[in-house]
Amino acid sequence: MKKILFSMTLSLILMSPIFAVTDSDLKQMNQESRQIVQNFAKNLKGELKAAMKKGGPVNAIQVCNEKALEITSNESKISGVTLSRTSLKIRNSKNKPEAWEKDVLQQFAERKMKGESPKKMEFREIVELNGKKQFRYMKAMGISQPCLHCHGEKALPDVNDKLLKLYPDDKARGYKLGDIRGAIVLIKDLK
Ligand code: HEC
Structure with missing residues (x-):
């Protein structure tokens, strides 16, 4: 599926004169974006782990709450891309998926149902918006x-209280190991 989507995108690009993006540009962008997103996920997990060690999951709530944004904006400055996190079941309404993101999340859920592991699940495309790629x-x-402390079926009482206070409309609970929690999104405006 991944390969098909990718080669469809690729052939669209090659056939269409409006796209000046070359095959090698696309390959490079794929590698770059994968690297940036991997770094982001790694940094966030590192911060979470450290905070949990220091003060337990209740202390780490703040990492997911504030650090995630901080890390995303740092990464964005470095590489000229926009990073965000989203999900079909959101905790913070700021992370609500755009229509196209929701489509992709639904595709991910279908792929998972067909037996694909979320570990390597990716999506990529190039679109044109108001004449810009x-x-x-x-x-x-x-x-x-570690995610289960705050997104699982049961949280420790102090964690539960803090989450309820910060996010009265929290939908991001009740997950099990191996579920898809959501996705990291990278967007880059092309010349
Ligand atoms: C210590 C508690 C805690 C842990 C552990 C934790 N999260 Fe979160 N997570 C949060 C909080 C708090 C938010 C809301 C962040 C915000 O306000 O933007 C959140 C938001 C998210 C979001 C953004 C979408 C949304 O619902 O708003 C994703 C995706 C996410 N977490 C994934 C994970 C994954 C994957 C793990 C495990 C690697 C994890 N989280 C572990 C507390 C936690």
């Missing part, structure tokens, strides 16, 4: 053990 990349985020 945009590269879009999404990478699924699976639920691993």
Whole structure:
């Protein structure tokens, strides 16, 4: 599926004169975006782990709350891209998916149902918006053990209280190991 989508995008680009993006540009963008998103996920997990070690999951809530934004904006400055996180079941309404992001999240859910692991699940496309090209990349985020503290079926009482206070409309609970929690989104405006 991934390959098909990718080669469809590629042949569209090659056939269409409005796209000046070359095959090698696209390959480079794919590698770049994968790297940036991997770094982001790694940094965030590192921050989470450190905060949990220091003060337990209740302390780490702040990492997911503030650090995620900080890390995304740092990464964005470095590489001229926009990074964000989204999900079909959001905790913070700021992370609500755009229509196209929701489509991709639904495709991810279908791929998972057909047996694909979320670990390597990706999506990419190039679209044209108001005469400008945009590269879009999404990478699924699976639920691993540490995520369960705050996104699982049961949270410790202090964690529960803090989450309820910060996010009265929280939908991001009740996940199990291996579920797709959401995705990291990378957008790059092309020349
Ligand atoms: C210590 C608690 C905690 C842990 C552990 C945690 N999260 Fe979160 N997560 C949060 C909070 C708080 C938010 C809301 C962040 C915000 O306000 O933008 C959030 C938001 C998210 C979002 C953005 C979408 C949304 O619902 O708003 C994703 C995706 C996400 N978490 C994935 C994960 C994954 C994957 C893991 C495990 C690697 C994880 N989280 C572990 C607390 C946690």
